Amino acid sequence: MIAASISISVAITLLFMTVLRPLAVSVGLVDRPGGRKSHVGEIPIVGGIAMFAGIFFGLALLPDLASGYWYLLLSGALLVIVGALDDRYDVPAEIRLVAQTCAAIIMVYGGGLVVWDVGNPLGLGTISLGPFALIFTILVTLTVINAFNLVDGVDGLAGSMAIISLFSIVVAGGMAVDTTAIASVVCASVAGFLVFNYPVYANRRLRSFMGDAGSTLLGLIVVWLTIRVSQGDSRSMSPVTGLWFVAVPLFDLFTCFVRRISKGRSPFRPGREHFHHLLYRAGFSVRQTLWVLTAIAVLYAAFGLLGHWAEFAESVMFIIWLGCASVQYLILKKVATLFRYNRRCSRSGGIQTI
Numbered sequence: 001m002i003a004a005s006i007s008i009s010v011a012i013t014l015l016f017m018t019v020l021r022p023l024a025v026s027v028g029l030v031d032r033p034g035g036r037k038s039h040v041g042e043i044p045i046v047g048g049i050a051m052f053a054g055i056f057f058g059l060a061l062l063p064d065l066a067s068g069y070w071y072l073l074l075s076g077a078l079l080v081i082v083g084a085l086d087d088r089y090d091v092p093a094e095i096r097l098v099a100q101t102c103a104a105i106i107m108v109y110g111g112g113l114v115v116w117d118v119g120n121p122l123g124l125g126t127i128s129l130g131p132f133a134l135i136f137t138i139l140v141t142l143t144v145i146n147a148f149n150l151v152d153g154v155d156g157l158a159g160s161m162a163i164i165s166l167f168s169i170v171v172a173g174g175m176a177v178d179t180t181a182i183a184s185v186v187c188a189s190v191a192g193f194l195v196f197n198y199p200v201y202a203n204r205r206l207r208s209f210m211g212d213a214g215s216t217l218l219g220l221i222v223v224w225l226t227i228r229v230s231q232g233d234s235r236s237m238s239p240v241t242g243l244w245f246v247a248v249p250l251f252d253l254f255t256c257f258v259r260r261i262s263k264g265r266s267p268f269r270p271g272r273e274h275f276h277h278l279l280y281r282a283g284f285s286v287r288q289t290l291w292v293l294t295a296i297a298v299l300y301a302a303f304g305l306l307g308h309w310a311e312f313a314e315s316v317m318f319i320i321w322l323g324c325a326s327v328q329y330l331i332l333k334k335v336a337t338l339f340r341y342n343r344r345c346s347r348s349g350g351i352q353t354i
């Protein structure tokens with residue numbers, strides 16, 4: 001039955017992508033180049049809606065779908081609607097954050113998921129969140145949802161990050177039936193979308209984006225399943241392990257926040273200082289940028305799985321995770337400096353170093 005759900009998920013996503021692309025052009029649901037945009041031509045932003053449709057029908061086919069997962073579809077639908085409106089009309093950030101908070105609340109009360117404790121990241125024993133559990137759960141959910149949005153800035157990246165995270169969650173979660181079924185259906189749908197979004201020559205005329213509708217949906221599903229396998233009596237991995245599975249999007253969010261605040265700018269104001277932007281501007285092609293970040297994400301996920309299986313101390317894994325965040329931040333700063341230097345050199349006709 002899972003095979004049927006996977007097939008339906010990918011088929012419906014492909015169908016919706018094909019049908020919605022021309023419609024999107026006629027209603028103006030397209031991304032136009034200019035400003036901080038890095039793409040060329042008008043690109044339909046239909047991936048989020050198409051992936052949601054694929055996931056909806058794929059999950060609906062699953063027998064015995066736990067009732068909590070209908071709430072995943074409900075909160076996902078909320079994010080897709082608000083995201084699609086934002087992709088078309090630019091909804092104010094406050095309204096989007098309210099919608100994301102509502103999605104998190106649906107997860108808590110409908111899906112029954114709360115971050116009750118964060119495991120033992122400091123080596124002092126399990127840290128229970130007590131009365132702060134609800135607010136922490138909402139913050140974690142907003143953080144991961146937005147991390148996936150922020151990383152969606154180059155072809156294929158957000159989809160690849162989601163597949164890596166979901167695959168790792170399933171493996172660390174001991175291939176639990178419900179998590180495996182849901183993650184497989186979602187991965188199938190993302191794969192269907194990537195047919196239109198992965199940067200290869202063959203699909204250049206079909207290129208489409210998932211928009212905030214898609215990236216926030218994927219962030220929600222990833223955080224939902226992570227909390228599902230890392231909390232409660234049936235937990236099969238520690239929360240710290242979960243951090244390794246979303247390291248690239250989280251590091252991007254945190255480093256952007258630090259860089260923006262240190263420059264006296266609002267961390268919520270969009271920019272072009274994300275890791276993918278820096279690689280791209282430093283001379284990497286779109287595909288090379290995607291491959292570098294995918295390779296880093298695979299390494300982080302593999303290390304998370306290694307720590308999980310070898311039962312490394314959570315505190316050690318957490319310290320190394322923080323270390324990697326700092327190293328990535330320093331590399332980011334170095335690349336930015338080199339890039340500025342390079343630009344100055346090329347303006348004055350000097351030798352380029354990168």
Ligand SMILES: CC(=O)N[C@H]1[C@@H](OP(=O)(O)OP(=O)(O)OC/C=C(/C)CC/C=C(/C)CC/C=C(/C)CC/C=C(/C)CC/C=C(/C)CC/C=C(/C)CC/C=C(/C)CC/C=C(/C)CC/C=C(\C)CC/C=C(\C)CCC=C(C)C)O[C@H](CO)[C@@H](O)[C@@H]1O
Pocket residue numbers: 036093094096097115117118119121122136139140142143144146149150151152153154212222223226227230239240242243246250253254256257267268269270271272273274
């Ligand atoms: C604005 C921007 O950058 N734009 C981009 C983007 O452009 P686009 O056009 O797409 O988008 P817009 O600009 O239009 O809009 C953007 C969207 C908005 C709505 C605007 C708001 C933007 C945001 C970025 C909002 C983010 C909101 C937040 C609430 C984030 C707050 C961030 C923080 C830094 C606070 C974090 C605090 C927490 C409590 C959360 C902690 C969660 C963690 C996962 C990390 C924990 C790690 C620690 C170091 C914390 C504490 C230590 C401990 C001891 C505890 C240990 C903790 C754990 C072990 C965690 C436990 C975890 C679990 C139990 C489960 C965890 C689950 C998982 C990890 C899965 O994109 C464009 C293209 O790229 C771009 O150009 C543009 O700039």
Ligand SMILES: O=c1ccn([C@@H]2O[C@H](COP(=O)(O)O)[C@@H](O)[C@H]2O)c(=O)[nH]1
Pocket residue numbers: 031036037038039149152153154155156157197208209210211212
């Ligand atoms: O697959 C993708 C996704 C995004 N981009 C570029 O990033 C910006 C930001 O996208 P948002 O929809 O605002 O989140 C987009 O305009 C593109 O320039 C991309 O190239 N490929």
Ligand SMILES: [Mg+2]
Pocket residue numbers: 149150152211212215
């Ligand atoms: Mg976005």
